[in-house]
Amino acid sequence: MSECLVDIPADAINPVEPYLRSERIPHIWCPGCGIGTTVNCFARALDESKLDLNKVAIVSGIGCTGRVAGYAALDSFHTTHGRAIPFATGLKLANPELQVVVYSGDGDLFAIGGNHFIHAARRNMDLKVICVNNLTYAMTGGQTGPATPDHVISTTSPYGVFEPAFNLVQLAEAAGAAYVARWTTFHVKQLARSMEEVMKKRGFCFIEIISPCPTLYQRRNKMGDGLDTMKFYKQVSKIRNGAPTSECGLTKSGEIVVGKFVDRDRPGYFEMLNAQMTETLGDRYVIPEASSCGDC
Amino acid sequence: MHADPRGVLTGVHFLDGDHACCEGTLAAGARFAAGYPITPSTEVVERFAWRIPTVGGVFIQMEDELAASITMQGAVWGGAKAFTVTSGPGFSLMMEHIGYAAVTETPCVFVNVQRGGPSTGLPTLPAQADMMQAKWGSHGDYGIIALCPNSPQECFDLTITGFNLAEEFRVPVMLMLDECVGHMTEKVVIPEPDQIEITPRRYTKKTPEEFRLFEPREDKVPDMVKAGDGYHFHVTGLTHDERGYPSMTVDTQDKMVNRLQDKLKPFTNGRAIFEAADLEDAEVVVVSYGITSRVAQRAIEMARAKGIKVGKFRLITAWPFPEQHIRDIAAKVKALVVPELNLGQMVREVERSAGGAAKVIGVPHAGGTVHNPEVILKAIEEAVR
Numbered sequence A: 001m002s003e004c005l006v007d008i009p010a011d012a013i014n015p016v017e018p019y020l021r022s023e024r025i026p027h028i029w030c031p032g033c034g035i036g037t038t039v040n041c042f043a044r045a046l047d048e049s050k051l052d053l054n055k056v057a058i059v060s061g062i063g064c065t066g067r068v069a070g071y072a073a074l075d076s077f078h079t080t081h082g083r084a085i086p087f088a089t090g091l092k093l094a095n096p097e098l099q100v101v102v103y104s105g106d107g108d109l110f111a112i113g114g115n116h117f118i119h120a121a122r123r124n125m126d127l128k129v130i131c132v133n134n135l136t137y138a139m140t141g142g143q144t145g146p147a148t149p150d151h152v153i154s155t156t157s158p159y160g161v162f163e164p165a166f167n168l169v170q171l172a173e174a175a176g177a178a179y180v181a182r183w184t185t186f187h188v189k190q191l192a193r194s195m196e197e198v199m200k201k202r203g204f205c206f207i208e209i210i211s212p213c214p215t216l217y218q219r220r221n222k223m224g225d226g227l228d229t230m231k232f233y234k235q236v237s238k239i240r241n242g243a244p245t246s247e248c249g250l251t252k253s254g255e256i257v258v259g260k261f262v263d264r265d266r267p268g269y270f271e272m273l274n275a276q277m278t279e280t281l282g283d284r285y286v287i288p289e290a291s292s293c294g295d296c
Numbered sequence B: 001m002h003a004d005p006r007g008v009l010t011g012v013h014f015l016d017g018d019h020a021c022c023e024g025t026l027a028a029g030a031r032f033a034a035g036y037p038i039t040p041s042t043e044v045v046e047r048f049a050w051r052i053p054t055v056g057g058v059f060i061q062m063e064d065e066l067a068a069s070i071t072m073q074g075a076v077w078g079g080a081k082a083f084t085v086t087s088g089p090g091f092s093l094m095m096e097h098i099g100y101a102a103v104t105e106t107p108c109v110f111v112n113v114q115r116g117g118p119s120t121g122l123p124t125l126p127a128q129a130d131m132m133q134a135k136w137g138s139h140g141d142y143g144i145i146a147l148c149p150n151s152p153q154e155c156f157d158l159t160i161t162g163f164n165l166a167e168e169f170r171v172p173v174m175l176m177l178d179e180c181v182g183h184m185t186e187k188v189v190i191p192e193p194d195q196i197e198i199t200p201r202r203y204t205k206k207t208p209e210e211f212r213l214f215e216p217r218e219d220k221v222p223d224m225v226k227a228g229d230g231y232h233f234h235v236t237g238l239t240h241d242e243r244g245y246p247s248m249t250v251d252t253q254d255k256m257v258n259r260l261q262d263k264l265k266p267f268t269n270g271r272a273i274f275e276a277a278d279l280e281d282a283e284v285v286v287v288s289y290g291i292t293s294r295v296a297q298r299a300i301e302m303a304r305a306k307g308i309k310v311g312k313f314r315l316i317t318a319w320p321f322p323e324q325h326i327r328d329i330a331a332k333v334k335a336l337v338v339p340e341l342n343l344g345q346m347v348r349e350v351e352r353s354a355g356g357a358a359k360v361i362g363v364p365h366a367g368g369t370v371h372n373p374e375v376i377l378k379a380i381e382e383a384v385r
């Protein structure tokens, strides 16, 4: 028999409920999975940001994290594996008034979609990219990905990973991101704040969230369950805002540097486009407006 | 609805097929293109990049064709009419996103200027060997429309038709040019904007509460929405129900996949676009498309001069295949002759539709140039023998 530890009033509402498609709950994620925690932070960030939710769109690729789009009560797109960023690019360019969030996994964004990530960052496309980095390809059963640290055991590295992993925050900075931060699912307050911050920041923004996949990653590597992972994150993470991203690489059980590393102003894609066209075409340039081909 | 005058370059021009196609996109109302350079298609986007800043819209050169073919679809859901352009290897890279467009019922246009393959093949030389790929290239069952222009004028006209059909049926439309048609320069007449019919996107009139993203109208096609209008809709490439939510059931799959094909059934008969001549007394009919139809025309004239009763049937909608038309013709003639710049692709469809009622003679060619009309003539002569 279960017993409630706190009295929840009958008319209580969950503050994040308006941001989720409650008719689609229960979700598919495992107990102890970190993805739900990040979604909770995202909902809180939306709440705090006071954005017009009709003008926020979310785009995901494929994977456990790729399912986030389907649970958000926004215009939402579950695209193909690796292609959330180019889809989001088209959405943003056709409808510049949208705030476009890309929410996807480490494999999706940095293996099959890695090329799109660096090019969108280079263009400073106005996208808010949120990566749930569970250090593995979870949806397909826990294979090695481009962010899997050395010595980790996965189904495709049964004797241990030996390929060097990407340092995602360093990659994002080098490619041109205007904003780069990393948190773990232990840092819910900071994460929600970062998410809220990027909603107000123009340009290509990147938040990496180190997140447990107890079912496939932690279990296989004898790192415990979801709760053990929280304790581990608490123990090994160090908040170092402004830390050089080159010093933020991850190892299997070493320090996790978290914080906001980059927050800079670069001209955005539209700014550069408009400036160049105005310079060369003058009055003949027609600034692209939000399309509406039903009544054009 | 008529064309937006801002995109229409009314007048008599001397253009190649690629440039005419670009003018077609602008006249059709396309205000977004995503591409990646590849011969012999690049001129389409080069011209678009040159024209669009003064029309009002966006061209973006993406990092590859995987990106281009999905960036286009993001733009469509953002409210734009959009297209992408490629050839051979690039078309191969786009396959996954043809399936995505089909299953999400995203109205959009893929321009493929066919070159010799396989692989890098013959970058600067013609072929028509992507015809089956256009139909079957993505995994699973779905439907698309494919149009085959045979002149720069048709590159203009059919591009507009393609955009209109994409909106009417909510499907990806393939414009299957070939290198010859893409690079040949001829007179192209661009009419006044009010002479150009445009199919606007059919946005739902329902409220967000009533609206279901994939609830079909009577014509089996659902209404559209776009991001930003408060519908909070969900689009997925997973098998989905009428709300757009993933549903992994046999029933949902059966209903969804069948509808994707059924909505295009009218093209097997009444809505098929084709050009036919001299069918009344024909003993042999030449079935061809694209550049090959122009070479076949020569062969047909030579055969007629020799007193052979030969007719022509030119496929303009190659997909869905105009089965009923071919079946009707086959019932009346001795043989069908099918020249094409591949080792036998559409000929199989002709054979299937003819169902044994007439002999079907393919005239294959590996590509790199067009047929010698004599070869087609020989096949016609053989057919009446």
Ligand SMILES: Cc1ncc(C[n+]2csc(CCOP(=O)(O)OP(=O)(O)O)c2C)c(N)n1
Binding pocket: A062, A063, A064, A065, A066, A081, A104, A105, A106, A107, A108, A109, A132, A134, A136, A137, A138, A139, A140, A145
């Ligand atoms: C083109 C393609 N290749 C492979 C897959 C199979 N696949 C689905 S999800 C996935 C990996 C996802 O990993 P990640 O992005 O890290 O997401 P996670 O499940 O870990 O959240 C793969 C390889 C696919 N759906 N499409």
Ligand code: SF4
Binding pocket: A028, A029, A030, A032, A033, A034, A035, A064, A065, A134, A138, A139, A212, A213, A214, A215, A216
């Ligand atoms: S497999 Fe891993 S990432 Fe996927 S839902 Fe389960 S715990 Fe989460």
Ligand SMILES: [Mg+2]
Binding pocket: A063, A105, A106, A107, A132, A133, A134, A135, A136, A137, A138, A145
């Ligand atoms: Mg992952």
